[in-house]
Amino acid sequence: MTPVTTAAAEARAVRVAIVDDDPRVRQTLREILASDPSISVVGEAGDGREALALLDRWATEVVVLDVRMPVLDGIATLRLLRARPDTPRVLILTSFGESEYVREAIELGVDGFLLKSGDPHDLLRAVHGRSDAETYLSPGVAHMAAAELRRGRARRQAGADAARRLGALTPRERDVVAALAEGATNAEIAGQLHLAESTVKAYVSAAIDRAGVRNRVELAWLLWLSAAVEG
Template sequence: MIRLVLADDEPAIRAGVRAILTSDPEIEVVAEAADGREAVETVRRYRPDVALLDIGMPRLDGLAAAAELRRAVPDTAVVILTVFGHDAYIARALADGASGFLLKSGDPRELTAAVHAVRGGAAYLSPAVAHRVITELRDDGMGRRAAARERAGRLTDREREVLALLGTGQSNTQIARALHLVEGTVKGHVSAILEHLGAANRVEAAIVAYEAGLVEGAS
C-alpha cells in the first residue's frame, strides 16, 4: 500500500484528486492539508511514502514546502501538482527535490502513474512538462552537453550503465532486473551517482544522462 498526503488549498480540488487516487486500491490518502505549512507538519507527522503538493498554497507555497520536506523527511517522495507549467516553476521544483511534476490539466491517469513511479524510486514528469524540459536541453547548445559528459566521466562504467537506465525513468527494481543486480546494489550505485554528479535528486541525474548522450535517442 502506498501511503500519501494530499495538500491543496481548494477543497473541491482535494476531493477530486482524492477520488482519482483512491480509485487505485494500492493508494491510501492518509491525511490532507489546506496550506503549505500544514502540509509540512502533516508529512512530518505521518511520514507517508508520497506527498502530493499544489504550488499555489497560502502560508508556504508548494515549492518551498518541497524544499523543506527534502531536508526534514527525505524518504518521502514529493510530487508537485499545479495549473502552472512555467519553466521557472519546473526548474525550481526539480532543484528543490521534487520527484514529479504534474499539470492539473493533464490526463487524470497521470496522477496514479506518478505516485507509483516515485514510490518505486523513479521520477515522473507529465508528458507536456517532459517535452518542455527536453526542448530546452536540445536548444541549449553544446555547452551543457559538454559539461554533462564531463560530469558523467567521473562515474565508473557500471554507474554510467545505471545512470543511462535512470535517465529513461526506470525505478531501482527495473534497473536491477535489467542489469541482473540486487536492488540494494542499485540503490548504492544511485547514491554514488547523485554524489559524484552533485545532483540533488534522480530527476537532475536523469537530465545529466540525457545531456551526456547516455539515453538512447538523445543527442
C-alpha cells in the first residue's frame, strides 16, 4: 500500500484511490489522473484487503477498482464496500473477456465500468461523474456486455422482466436509454437527440424511477437483457 498524497492538492479536488495488482497499471492510472489538477490520488493498493485498509486511513470519494486481484478480488471488495455506511463511488476496471463480472457488479450497485484499454479521457470523465451524480459506462464496456448477452448467455426470464420494465418508459425515455446504453454521456445524448442537457437528465431520472432501478448502468443492463431476448 503506497500513500501518494501531496500537500499541493486542492481542497476541492476529487479524492481517488487506485486499486490494481499490477504496478504498471497503477502507474499509468496515476499519471492519467495526475494530468487533471482537480483530481487528487490519495493512495494505491495492490489488492482488496490493502484497499480497505487504505480507505480506513484516507477520506476517499472515488475508488478505481480492478476486477481480478489476489487475496480479495474486485467483486468481493465491492461487496464489502457496499456494506459500509459511507461508501465511496466505485468504478470497476475490466478487460475484454471479463464480462462475466459485469452483472454481479451491477447487482452490487457499481457506479461505473471502464475498459483498461479504453480512452484515458474515459477515466477522467468517470471520476468527474460525481459532480452531477452520473454513473459512468464506457463505450467499450457497453459494446462488450451487449455482445456477450447476444451470444445467448442471459436468462430468458431476466430478459422478459427487463422488457416489461422498459415497457413502462415513454418513447423519448427509451431513446435516451438506448443512447446511454451505448456509453453516451448526458451531454452527448443531448447533442444526438437535440435536447437540452438538463432535459436529458430529467428523462434519465424519470426512466430510473419508472424502471425501478438505481442508476443509469442498471438502465443499460435492462436494455441489453431485453435486446438479447428479442434477438
